[in-house]
């Protein structure tokens with residue numbers, strides 16, 4: 001993982017101490033105000049923590065209350081949407097899910113809203129902090145609180161190591177993987193929030209080993225999200241795939257048993 005030049009900005013005096021701890025723990029410079037010389041800025045404001053991209057002049061944060069996620073919570077396609085079908089959600093089967101590439105927790109929140117108990121693993125301290133901050137704000141709202149409280153559990157770890165040490169009597173039904181896509185030449189084709197993630201993280205080069213490890217640790221299936229025309233992440237052939245307009249979900253069936 002290559003992290004681009006990143007600074008921590010203590011914009012709000014009330015968040016200064018938290019910002020300071022993050023900067024110290026991650027050996028990052030701490031500034032009082034935004035500075036365009038710093039390519040990426042993790043800004044601790046009064047309301048929220050935001051990752052600001054100086055080049056794109058915009059930022060990302062996790063929002064379970066307003067915006068696209070809340071809209072999808074209200075009007076989304078329910079169990080009929082491709083991601084739900086891909087994880088095998090149907091009457092009589094509401095699988096537990098381990099999302100090993102949490103990112104901005106969007107896919108996880110969709111699945112949690114459909115009733116799946118989901119654990120989210122994120123290795124980047126920046127992304128983990130953004131999700132944690134989104135959960136903190138989301139817990140203050142009636143619409144998102146029950147889902148966040150009862151269905152989502154956030155873990156800061158490398159997912160390969162995490163899966164290797166999971167207790168064998170508590171294997172998840174489904175493991176979900178959504179690796180970073182390689183940066184596209186035509187950046188106009190990539191949404192700004194994904195461009196910011198690419199600037200921070202580059203591309204994930206361990207998707208194949210995540211798949212290998214996941215195959216030994218799910219009881220029902222492993223699902224990998226890919227751009228519609230992208231190659232599979234490894235030589236292992238998926239059992240089947242489900243596609244939506246721009247996305248393909250490759251499905252690998254598993255036969256591991258949870259040992260009691």
Ligand SMILES: C[S@@+](CC[C@H](N)C(=O)[O-])C[C@H]1O[C@@H](n2cnc3c(N)ncnc32)[C@H](O)[C@@H]1O
Nearest residue numbers: 101102103104105106107122123158159178180
């Ligand atoms: C494309 S993003 C996932 C987006 C997410 N599905 C969403 O809906 O917001 C991929 C994320 O996986 C994380 N990641 C990649 N490999 C990982 C690993 N081995 N362990 C934990 N997190 C990992 C990256 O840091 C990045 O945040």
